[in-house]
Amino acid sequence: MSRYLIRRVVRGLLTIFISVSLTFFIVRAMPSDPVSLMVSPQMTPAAQQAMIESYGLNQPLLVQYGKFLLQLFQGNLGTSFSKHIPVTQYLLERLPWTLMLLAAVMVLVLAIGIPVGVLAARKRGKLADRIISVLVTLGISVFIPFISFLLLYVFAFRLKILPTGGAYTPPRGAGLAYWLDVGKHLILPAVALTITNLANAVMYTRNSMIEVLHEDYIRTAYSKGNDTKRVIRVHALKNAMIPTVTVIGLQIGTMVGGAVVTETVFSWPGVGRLIYDAVNALDYPVLQGAFLLLAVAVVVMNFLTDLAVAWLDPRIRLGGQ
Amino acid sequence: MKQRKSTLYYFFRNRNGVLGLCGVALIMAIGLIGPLFLAKPQGYTTDILVAPGAAHWLGTDSLGLDILAELVWGARTSLYVSVLALLVAAAIGLPLGLVSGYFNNWFSGLIDGFIDIFLTIPMLPLMIIMAAIMGANITNVALILGIFSWPSLARVTRNSTLKIREMQYIEAANSMGLSKMRILFRHILLNASGPVFVNLTLVMASAVLSEASLSFLGLGDPTTWSWGTMLKRAWSANAVITSPNPWWWWLMPSLCIVLYVVCFNLFGMALNDTLNPKGRS
Amino acid sequence: MNEAKTPLLQVDHLSKFFAVKRTKLFEPRRQVHAVEDVSFTLYEGETLGIVGESGSGKSTLARAILALTPVTAGSVQYRGATITDFKNCDAGALRSEMQMIFQDPYASLNPKIKIGDAIAEPMRRYGFAKTAKEASVKVKELLQTIGLQPEVYDRYPHEFSGGQRQRIGIARALATQPRLLFCDESVSALDVSVQAQILNLFNELKAQRNLTYVFIGHDLAVVRYISDRILVMYLGKVMEIAPYDALFGQDTHPYTQALISAVPEPSVHHRQERILLTGDIPSPVDPPSGCRFCQRCFKAEARCFAEEPGFVEVGDGHYVRCHFAKGRCEG
Numbered sequence: 001m002s003r004y005l006i007r008r009v010v011r012g013l014l015t016i017f018i019s020v021s022l023t024f025f026i027v028r029a030m031p032s033d034p035v036s037l038m039v040s041p042q043m044t045p046a047a048q049q050a051m052i053e054s055y056g057l058n059q060p061l062l063v064q065y066g067k068f069l070l071q072l073f074q075g076n077l078g079t080s081f082s083k084h085i086p087v088t089q090y091l092l093e094r095l096p097w098t099l100m101l102l103a104a105v106m107v108l109v110l111a112i113g114i115p116v117g118v119l120a121a122r123k124r125g126k127l128a129d130r131i132i133s134v135l136v137t138l139g140i141s142v143f144i145p146f147i148s149f150l151l152l153y154v155f156a157f158r159l160k161i162l163p164t165g166g167a168y169t170p171p172r173g174a175g176l177a178y179w180l181d182v183g184k185h186l187i188l189p190a191v192a193l194t195i196t197n198l199a200n201a202v203m204y205t206r207n208s209m210i211e212v213l214h215e216d217y218i219r220t221a222y223s224k225g226n227d228t229k230r231v232i233r234v235h236a237l238k239n240a241m242i243p244t245v246t247v248i249g250l251q252i253g254t255m256v257g258g259a260v261v262t263e264t265v266f267s268w269p270g271v272g273r274l275i276y277d278a279v280n281a282l283d284y285p286v287l288q289g290a291f292l293l294l295a296v297a298v299v300v301m302n303f304l305t306d307l308a309v310a311w312l313d314p315r316i317r318l319g320g321q
Numbered sequence: 322m323k324q325r326k327s328t329l330y331y332f333f334r335n336r337n338g339v340l341g342l343c344g345v346a347l348i349m350a351i352g353l354i355g356p357l358f359l360a361k362p363q364g365y366t367t368d369i370l371v372a373p374g375a376a377h378w379l380g381t382d383s384l385g386l387d388i389l390a391e392l393v394w395g396a397r398t399s400l401y402v403s404v405l406a407l408l409v410a411a412a413i414g415l416p417l418g419l420v421s422g423y424f425n426n427w428f429s430g431l432i433d434g435f436i437d438i439f440l441t442i443p444m445l446p447l448m449i450i451m452a453a454i455m456g457a458n459i460t461n462v463a464l465i466l467g468i469f470s471w472p473s474l475a476r477v478t479r480n481s482t483l484k485i486r487e488m489q490y491i492e493a494a495n496s497m498g499l500s501k502m503r504i505l506f507r508h509i510l511l512n513a514s515g516p517v518f519v520n521l522t523l524v525m526a527s528a529v530l531s532e533a534s535l536s537f538l539g540l541g542d543p544t545t546w547s548w549g550t551m552l553k554r555a556w557s558a559n560a561v562i563t564s565p566n567p568w569w570w571w572l573m574p575s576l577c578i579v580l581y582v583v584c585f586n587l588f589g590m591a592l593n594d595t596l597n598p599k600g601r602s
Numbered sequence: 603m604n605e606a607k608t609p610l611l612q613v614d615h616l617s618k619f620f621a622v623k624r625t626k627l628f629e630p631r632r633q634v635h636a637v638e639d640v641s642f643t644l645y646e647g648e649t650l651g652i653v654g655e656s657g658s659g660k661s662t663l664a665r666a667i668l669a670l671t672p673v674t675a676g677s678v679q680y681r682g683a684t685i686t687d688f689k690n691c692d693a694g695a696l697r698s699e700m701q702m703i704f705q706d707p708y709a710s711l712n713p714k715i716k717i718g719d720a721i722a723e724p725m726r727r728y729g730f731a732k733t734a735k736e737a738s739v740k741v742k743e744l745l746q747t748i749g750l751q752p753e754v755y756d757r758y759p760h761e762f763s764g765g766q767r768q769r770i771g772i773a774r775a776l777a778t779q780p781r782l783l784f785c786d787e788s789v790s791a792l793d794v795s796v797q798a799q800i801l802n803l804f805n806e807l808k809a810q811r812n813l814t815y816v817f818i819g820h821d822l823a824v825v826r827y828i829s830d831r832i833l834v835m836y837l838g839k840v841m842e843i844a845p846y847d848a849l850f851g852q853d854t855h856p857y858t859q860a861l862i863s864a865v866p867e868p869s870v871h872h873r874q875e876r877i878l879l880t881g882d883i884p885s886p887v888d889p890p891s892g893c894r895f896c897q898r899c900f901k902a903e904a905r906c907f908a909e910e911p912g913f914v915e916v917g918d919g920h921y922v923r924c925h926f927a928k929g930r931c932e933g
Binding site for chain 1: 571
Binding site: 489498 | 668670693694698701702704705706709712714715723724727771774778
């Protein structure tokens with residue numbers, strides 16, 4: 001088990017390293033002048049020169065890379081062009097909202113996806129399964145703005161039962177009322193982001209459940225009697241969930257990308273929305289910093305998923321490769 | 322002489338696949354031929370936000386331009402983006418996958434490891450950075466999409482190549498002294514085409530999705546009509562929640578995007594099922 | 603007919619080892635001794651049969667000679683020139699003169715390529731046909747030689763039976779007008795009746811085109827039918843080399859005797875008693891000292907386990923690697 005976890009940690013670190021390097025090289029490999037991408041044109045020439053020095057933009061690439069890494073270790077992601085505040089601070093203000101959204105999505109995906117997948121597996125070939133399969137096919141093709149617009153139109157515009165955007169209706173309250181308000185605002189964005197990942201989860205749960213249910217040891221247990229059925233179902237479920245959780249882990253990167261669009265549509269004040277604002281303002285340091293932060297978030301979430309898989313999969317938990 | 326039921330036969334028994342294929346063909350027809358019939362919407366008119374009717378089958382937008390024309394021109398853009406992204410992804414991914422699968426050495430292990438990690442990174446934010454830097458230009462967007470699509474293609478190609486190179490006919494090709502290039506790009510590629518094609522359809526579908534997302538976020542090409550830019554303009558004008566609601570403005574492009582992706586996905590999934598012996602009933 | 607025999611291929615002390623993948627980081631590197639210290643001379647115009655059970659190294663030997671896998675030690679000479687691993691020589695020209703016919707007719711032809719194109723491919727690569735048209739004509743001639751209709755040029759492998767596919771494989775090997783053909787278990791995957799047809803085809807082609815064969819197989823009956831001389835391999839080493847008729851006489855290697863006794867004889871009379879081999883097959887990884895066959899040999903004595911026997915000449919061109927072989931000079 002520890003070998004598995006160590007491998008995963010190393011892999012996570014490598015991922016962060018590659019993300020960092022990608023950011024570095026993209027900015028400097030682009031046809032545009034890297035200076036304009038990193039130093040705000042609004043600054044005074046003296047200030048600009050100081051920035052150029054600190055980034056090492058007039059020095060060889062390797063030196064720049066070193067300075068870049070050093071700055072990252074110090075938590076310095078630069079200064080926003082438009083807001084004139086340190087990027088790190090700006091991002092960290094918004095991060096909790098995105099994490100809240102992602103957590104809600106994960107809960108929904110697992111809480112709905114797995115039971116539906118199990119249902120589809122048990123009613124395989126019958127009407128329920130067919131309907132679910134159609135929904136799944138649609139689900140994986142869904143375009144987030146589309147589903148968001150539909151939800152907004154139906155629930156916010158027509159039925160007027162849910163808000164149209166933001167995380168809360170100002171003024172900012174406190175205590176339980178505040179959190180309930182946030183919760184209300186969370187519903188639509190969470191649902192919008194859930195749909196695609198839900199489809200994947202259902203599909204994988206269904207397929208692996210079907211496979212597991214046909215294993216010999218399950219059939220033997222079934223023939224033994226009723227009570228065993230329930231235990232087996234739970235046990236089979238645990239095995240079937242392994243590929244599901246694994247696949248969710250693989251999808252986290254895409255999910256985060258989807259969060260960007262979702263937050264934009266619903267004006268949810270997370271990192272995604274920040275990216276949208278930064279695009280409009282051509283605020284490059286913020287864009288870079290946001291990507292790095294999201295990459296780290298993905299790595300951490302992947303690691304958590306790996307822990308879950310390790311717990312579920314006895315082959316990993318009990319050692320061996 | 323034995324006859325074996327051809328792959329085509331099996332494919333056409335798959336209703337979903339046929340449906341998807343028809344959809345794909347229809348979209349291609351519309352995208353290629355449509356713009357010849359409908360003039361490119363430009364400028365503005367006075368028929369602002371007119372509901373679908375006789376004059377404008379799908380209504381007009383806030384500039385008074387016909388939505389149907391915009392959609393048709395958007396179809397052409399989607400095709401352009403898909404195909405260009407496909408070409409870029411294939412140009413990089415296929416040779417890399419073939420070579421890394423055939424010469425299974427430390428270098429290919431490195432590439433495979435890189436691909437593995439690259440696929441877990443959140444790609445949209447990175448695409449956003451690139452698009453923001455490179456500028457709003459439909460060709461740039463397509464290039465970026467291709468650059469982000471090659472890893473998955475390379476991986477599929479590599480996995481197929483790993484299996485195929487163990488085959489005796491590859492050993493025979495070697496013993497005949499055929500050049501490595503020929504073995505890779507003819508003998509192996511011909512047999513790897515199944516899973517590779519499936520991945521290619523997915524590349525096309527995801528290219529349009531990504532382009533729409535990028536355009537929606539404001540990184541699209543303002544001079545080209547694309548479904549994504551249409552949505553952006555609708556969204557910026559708060560079209561979803563205003564009253565009276567110009568639902569045709571935001572619903573139509575969205576539906577087009579979904580249809581495009583669904584058709585390609587159906588086609589790709591059916592292709593996958595056809596090529597997998599297990600999938601055959 | 604007493605012609606001087608010209609040596610075509612000379613193999614000297616050829617060895618091929620495969621490294622065993624290490625499971626722990628600091629294990630000593632172990633090797634699979636697939637082929638060890640194999641030497642023989644192949645004369646022009648003959649058919650040399652190589653027989654042995656699975657794992658005896660016969661296929662690996664052929665691949666090592668053809669440089670399809672690199673040689674670990676030893677040398678290969680073709681018509682006097684050293685060609686080991688096809689280094690320091692014109693690999694292209696050599697490959698065209700030495701071709702291989704593979705075992706599995708269902709796997710040795712590329713399923714996505716028309717058989718006509720498959721046969722034309724080596725032709726065009728070596729310049730035996732310059733244009734597609736020329737190739738097409740020559741391929742159709744070749745198809746007729748091997749007994750197929752020229753019209754099948756445009757068909758795919760899956761449209762043919764096993765025997766037909768093997769013929770196509772033969773045509774493909776003949777496309778470069780080779781002098782030497784390696785047949786690696788080329789009939790093993792076929793039905794018995796089809797085997798006979800293909801073997802006869804081999805003999806016809808040999809006479810027509812003045813070919814030299816190395817015929818590899820595990821079925822002694824088949825190998826006997828087609829070979830002039832036979833080489834018996836066991837666990838990577840040559841146990842015996844003999845003209846085909848001498849193999850069935852006296853003074854043969856115990857392993858050969860066991861193999862022969864296993865060949866079914868369609869006769870109601872005098873059935874030779876079947877020699878059953880006991881003991882375990884030793885591992886080809888780091889094999890033991892002494893004779894490779896000692897653990898299963900019915901004649902084995904203490905000496906066999908300690909000391910590896912060398913070749914003893916027991917007759918004209920007949921060599922046996924055994925402590926019990928009676929040399930010509932001995933009584």
